Amino acid sequence: MNRGERQHDAGVDPLGALRAPADPDCDVFLTGTVFLDIIFTGLDSAPVRGTESWARGMGSSPGGVANMATALARLGLRTSLAAAFGDDHYGEYCWDALAQGEGIDLSLSRTVPGWHSPVTVSMAYEGERTMVSHGHDAPTALSAPDAPPRARAAVASLAPGRAEPWVAAAARDGARIFADVGWDDTGRWDLAGLADLEHCEAFLPNAAEAMRYTRTDCPRAAARALAEKVPLAVVTLGPEGAYAVDSATGETADVPAIAVEALDPTGAGDVFVAGFVTGTLADWPLADRLAFAGLTAALSVQEFGGSLSAPGWAEVAAWWQYVRGCDGQDPAALRRYAFLADLLPTEARPWPLRRAVPTIGFRRSA
Numbered sequence: 001m002n003r004g005e006r007q008h009d010a011g012v013d014p015l016g017a018l019r020a021p022a023d024p025d026c027d028v029f030l031t032g033t034v035f036l037d038i039i040f041t042g043l044d045s046a047p048v049r050g051t052e053s054w055a056r057g058m059g060s061s062p063g064g065v066a067n068m069a070t071a072l073a074r075l076g077l078r079t080s081l082a083a084a085f086g087d088d089h090y091g092e093y094c095w096d097a098l099a100q101g102e103g104i105d106l107s108l109s110r111t112v113p114g115w116h117s118p119v120t121v122s123m124a125y126e127g128e129r130t131m132v133s134h135g136h137d138a139p140t141a142l143s144a145p146d147a148p149p150r151a152r153a154a155v156a157s158l159a160p161g162r163a164e165p166w167v168a169a170a171a172r173d174g175a176r177i178f179a180d181v182g183w184d185d186t187g188r189w190d191l192a193g194l195a196d197l198e199h200c201e202a203f204l205p206n207a208a209e210a211m212r213y214t215r216t217d218c219p220r221a222a223a224r225a226l227a228e229k230v231p232l233a234v235v236t237l238g239p240e241g242a243y244a245v246d247s248a249t250g251e252t253a254d255v256p257a258i259a260v261e262a263l264d265p266t267g268a269g270d271v272f273v274a275g276f277v278t279g280t281l282a283d284w285p286l287a288d289r290l291a292f293a294g295l296t297a298a299l300s301v302q303e304f305g306g307s308l309s310a311p312g313w314a315e316v317a318a319w320w321q322y323v324r325g326c327d328g329q330d331p332a333a334l335r336r337y338a339f340l341a342d343l344l345p346t347e348a349r350p351w352p353l354r355r356a357v358p359t360i361g362f363r364r365s366a
Helices: 065-074 089-102 163-173 195-199 205-216 218-225 268-281 286-300 313-324 329-338 336-340
Strands: 028-031 034-041 057-064 079-082 084-086 111-112 118-124 127-133 153-156 176-181 231-234 242-246 252-255
Touching: 028 065, 028 268, 057 065, 057 163, 057 252, 065 089, 065 176, 079 163, 084 089, 084 336, 089 111, 089 205, 153 163, 153 195, 153 268, 163 242, 163 329, 176 195, 176 268, 205 218, 205 252, 205 336, 218 231, 218 242, 231 268, 252 286, 268 286, 286 313, 286 336, 329 336
Parallel strands: 028 079, 028 153, 034 118, 084 111, 153 176
Antiparallel strands: 034 057, 118 127, 231 242, 242 252
16 A cells, blocks of 8 residues: 555545645644553443443544544545554554554654553543543654655644744645644643744634633634634634634634534544645635534544544545435535535445444454
């Protein structure tokens, strides 16, 4: 299998009409820490101290930055990941799952001798999750190259008080930088502390993060304030959808979320970013990008696990075929997703689709 050439799901290449011989081999580059995720589902409530809880379901998959990488690859983007992998069975499993299972280019990744894989155990219940993690920092030189590959785009996770040299290098080489951000444990919430924000084309925090960074009490006001700092500010609103402001054109978009029964929200934010990156690189209108990102995130929370739940074009096609055949659909809501008709194959497998659940431990029979 050549790098980035895996046929994902329905064989849709969202950038097919835009590709040219001089384009980079890589659509999206990212770097970070790969975890082994072990996910327990089917818990009726949180575990009670001093008792044993049995889960009705369990799966394992690559996690951490692998959630984003998988979501990008399943949407047909040629994805390159630079990460350190543990020198253990968990690391070998994660490498094989990403390289062979998802077609992600790992040529800049390395297995670190004597370093064990970070592990997260996630318990999903009542639409939320609780996680316990363990691991040690990987050698920096093996996880974040100062000279990333030439790419159309790169995805970064910003952290207060820390600049990543690779982000500036990627931007100088023409990559469009998309960034999210985590919770600021320092409590300062200072935009000036996000050193790499100046290199970003798009910044995609959630509502709570956006309001804290901008000292506003409304997520839409926060998006407008952030648009003074970056060309494109996108604020996710949870069950209310997402709101975006394009400072270059003055355009705004406000797209409601799709109502679904959430099984596990793990990785939904990563899937949203992947959907938005896909639509942006494909040069879709702003509202279509938001709608697609919200749709992929909604599909993901109906499955469990981070990279396990990332949808591909087969899931999108099955959903679109299903909702168009349902009685009582709001015509305006259907029109919001009509742009999918030109992207998807005419025939789709029946909805709902269920992915096989990868796990560790099975042996092939002789």
